[in-house]
Amino acid sequence: MLSGLVGDREGTARLRTDQWRAIQALVAERRRALVVQRTGWGKSAVYFVATALLRRRGSGPTVIVSPLLALMRNQVEAASRAGIHARTINSANPEDWEAIESEVAAGTVDVLLVSPERLNNPDFRDQVLPKLTASTGLLVVDEAHCISDWGHDFRPDYRRLRTMLAELPPGVPVLATTATANARVTADVAEQLGTGGQKAAGEGGQGSSDALVLRGSLDRESLSLGVLRMPDAAHRLAWLAENLGTLPGSGIIYTLTVAAAGEVTAFLRQHGHEVASYTGRTENADREAAEADLLANRVKALVATSALGMGFDKPDLGFVVHLGSPSSPIAYYQQVGRAGRGVDHAEVLLLPGPEDEAIWRYFASLSFPPEDQVRRTLDVLSASDRPLSLPALEPQVELRRTRLEMMLKVLDVDGAVRRVKGGWVATGVPWTYDADRYAWVDRQRKAEQRAMQSYAETSDCRMEFLRKQLDDEEAAPCGRCDNCAGARFTATPSDAMVAAARGELGRPGIPIDPRRMWPTGMPSVGMDLKGRIPEKQQAAEGRALGRLSDIGWGNKLRPLLSPQAGDRPVPDEVLDGAVTVLTDWAKGPGGWASGEPEALARPVGVVAVDSLNRPQLVRSLAERIAEIGRMPLLGAVTYTEGAHPSEFPRSNSAQRLRALHGAFTVPPEVAESVAAAAGPVLLVDDFTETGWTIAVAARMLRQAGAEEVLPLVLAVQG
Template identity: 75%
Template sequence: MNHTELRLKADAVLARLVGDDSGEARLRDDQWRAIEALVAERRRALVVQRTGWGKSAVYFVATALLRAAGQGPTVIVSPLLALMRNQVAAAAGAGIRARTINSSNTQDWQAIQAEVAEGTVDVLLVSPERLNNPDFRDQVLPELTAATGLLVVDEAHCISDWGHDFRPDYRRLRTMLAELPAGVPVLATTATANARVTADVADQLGTVPAGDGAGPDRGDGEALVLRGPLERESLSLGVLTLPDAAHRMAWLSEQLEKLPGSGIVYTLTVAAAEEVTAFLRGQGHTVAAYTGKSENTEREAAEADLLANRVKALVATSALGMGFDKPDLGFVVHLGSPSSPIAYYQQVGRAGRGVEHAEVLLLPGREDEAIWRYFASLAFPDEDQVRRTLDVLGAADRPLSLPALEPQVELRRSRLETMLKVLDVDGAVRRVRGGWTVTGRPWQYDTQRYAWVARQREAEQQAMRDYTATADCRMEFLRRQLDDGEAAPCGRCDNCTGPRFTAEVSAVTLEAARGELARPGVEVEPRKMWPTGLPAIGVDLKGKIPPGEQPATGRALGRLSDIGWGNRLRPLLAPQSQDGPVPDDVVAAVVDVLADWAKAPGGWGTGAPDAPARPVGVVTVASRTRPRLVQSLGERISQIGRMPLLGTVTYAEGVPDVAPARSNGAQRMRALHGSLILPEPLSAAVADAAGPLLLVDDFTDTGWTLAVAARLLLRAGAERVLPLVLAAQG
């Protein structure tokens, strides 16, 4: 087939894909160049084009042409379930049968694999996590690799640890790329890659199988890079700096219905998304929350509601990001600034794909940088922690699962798993059935690279500060951050045309927002299971915590990650803060928490026949960092509540500092077990107390300090233990 015939067939597939019966649908020049490279030349290509440009059209049209030529199915590695759902629906419009293998449809895997083997599937979408699942990697992937007619890597910036959204699972693709049969084309696509990321991804794609001479334009095996301008003519960017979180929420409530169409309100944390959603609903707006803690069914329902314009907005974290496709999305508002201009551009690119005008507004907050620091602290572990993990795996006589490995290293499970995935790609460990093993291959900690990545992140944060403050064109600023050589003033942003919004909010709405944010009190759920693997590290505890040794559901004044009390508590509890008596406004809020707690269902102030008794005493937890704060808090509650301060759960003499709160539960428990004690006077007072006790501390993260202290009190005869803290992490 000559190139003219191929182009005609490609345009015909495009027409079916977009539902154009007029016969006027035509591929863009770069779309056609990519398809030509994949189908006619069997090349590897990287397409870096703005969101909404039509990258999916490239791989669906190429799929149809390759399948018509007798090639195997297209395999698309796709990062998010939202993207997969959209892609399956889009493929069906062009007569392309697409199926997915991901964590939400495990019951269908076997049937789907059979369909692939029978040749009835044109496109198989696979989540990157599947690539390193032992069964999938060892049993399914080799056959799939051998049969693949086209490999597509969507959101390819995830391959590169220079990218804003690096995902270790994506690095598994290096192995798959190297093992593809000769002549199998590969397409990588992204909308958010600067020059460094583009070069890194292209370099990884450019390693072609030995003996591959397919295509007259193959050259030296380097990937074809098609990079277009990243201008989005529909987006009108703006920044509005408001005094505090209450002003931002009030402004959003008053302006939300004035914003075009339906859209997305992004927040930096789950807690903030929940706070904003509750407030907006209370103000009569139809909105829904969308976060990493949402169940899959809740996310699907929220996506469907936004697609159908049944809600004005989704209030979302970055969990709603890559791949969500709503062409008529009319606005994106950020309550809080992302830490990277590239990540920001990727999120705002959700808007304005199929409409002439979309509003994009950033409302930065004073809590933003504290949140940036927190997420930065979760970067790749230091060398000592990595070596410790390798040593533990090396000494084991069998593969170790994450629950078995976790008690022996000071890393939380999610961070431990991410680290192991990186080590797997580096060849130092291997995931097998039953867990992880070391390979015995030499491995070096790449100190220089991790330091470079850290500096890159710091530079991105400074760029976001500069974006907020710049008096120049905002679109041009973002495009330059992505090394777009065609960047020029847009003529639409607030700096080009003047502000489109004022900072004014009504006193009534502002007061309502302040009331919402000032409402104190969040529940603190007790620990109900001991961490896995404690007996292996010398702590004889396992399984369920007996109900008689568990504290009740407690209360915290606020969460450090929220935009209400979190903003007040973060400076008070920061590592560098000076210890001192608890401030009066905090005490007043704690009293409100206690009053609400007493009146809550099951509270001691409800008067119900089965309601628990009122607390009869206060016990504090010793603090090595803020002893005056915790002691004064206990004293003030004791005075106001007219109940005795019975004493302090303290540390045994000679016990070193316990494991940091960010270590995993098993390590935290090993450090606490036997370290916290009840002094004899306190033990006697607890035994004499006839009623529940308030257990007071400044902060809870893992919940294990409260669990151990409560267990001691309950074993000493306490009727019930009610934890009360100033702040919770979550």
């Protein structure tokens, strides 16, 4: 049985009116259609029924472009239940690609699901995609809001679909589906569906260059929305530990960062809850196991980032809780839409936090780069006589790898660059920086953030608020949310649980992995550094007080280290945390007080990393650590004359290392003290992001005679 069909009292099922309209448009009229309907409405039923009918008429396989592995797995299973043979090509099954392509060529595959990233893989794009385009019976673009850069979840890889749409043979129907598109995104996607036009095709079909748009009510009658405002992260975590068992069925707990997902998972497990973590860093096998456990109700919840944001299909999902607000009401509607698809009642709760805005700002900083950085990338590619990979570009372009790759994908679709075997090349096609559009997108992002704050604060109907954000003309009070029907939960966890949560969140200390390898491509910018860093020039594994993305120490460290904070001596609370980190480090596995045969030797002195932005903070931290640990303060690694650390890029490893190379010096008196100390030294700094300041300073100290360099910083990014 396909989900989303309308049932009657005899247990049979029938298609909804708009499902029939969409199927008729695709099969009989061979049109292009956009279906904007709420989660659980049955969009998959449209393309599976259309596939079955088209295949009976001799059409080629349906190609579904789908953005997430979890979504693909759900779709393959749903197709099998409907008697449709589906296969998928994505990053998790490269060993199967050749066999699957052979099955497609043999005509035994009814549905082929591909990730949008495959569309721009050189081999797939040049060898497989042309044949697939020529033989496709139906093209489906799932989560189609991703095709629009006016939307909240724009993905550059989806823009490749514009080319595929234009190159489809006449008469090939196209279906785009989404549950989260406002009026502007709907219009944009509908316009793009018409790319290339269409001729009359098929039995009785007139064809059309105009996409049929079927948009329905976005009310979710099973969802009861609520907001719980609490003073800090400890209260929110304590509330969740005490109330998770009372929430219906099993569900999803969303966090804004990977670090927060780990913290929440650990605390809930300590208090007897069966939960699993699910983030972008979770191994694929572990993701599949977590999904299976949730589907089978073997866990109460997955603690997830937006990696589980689209398409996960569990009709009886009983709740969605957000610890921290997504930056967009539209994104929020999409995530809460996972709940209540096949049950009469599901709880949806938002627990906003004071750190939300800082996290929003960080993710916003990863948007499309300014024009000078784009032009620099194009110039580097144009000057090269060979394709350049991302690692080869990084020493010459001040962009983090993920941002660089996103920019190149946009330029690829715009025709300015092309991805080929071995990397990227410039095409020489003129390219214009659309500053007005990028500025509009930035303004739209900020407007969405303000709207999300308004959602949390409104005294009006919450579901009506979300539906209006999606331009749902039928929006009306739901009668179910906390503002319509009264609050169902109180934001008052017990003092004991709050204390337990505060203790867990306040536990400082995370490892810092040392840099072992030089970045690729450094010789191309005149630096003879390549391969493995010699072991006797490396730092040891270090420690940090916390991550800036933590909901525990992160909330204390962000205000201290923000550019607006100014400089001041290390606060007592932060110093106490650093001392705890050192104590735990010393007594832990391999620590100098552990008594293990191969343990580190005790540090014999403290060296600071010079800071022009926060000299009091770093100097006082080093001084107090030396005093408490009864070690001499040996001095500082200082900046060379003329170095301007505030101008050093933090964009990627190669650029950071290039800027730091030659920027530090170990004064003679410090080098002499380090050599005379004859043992490990503790290297103290305030913050690390790429890890290269630590690596460069440690290398210099070891060359000066330090037996080991043990880094200690207050915070790491990530």
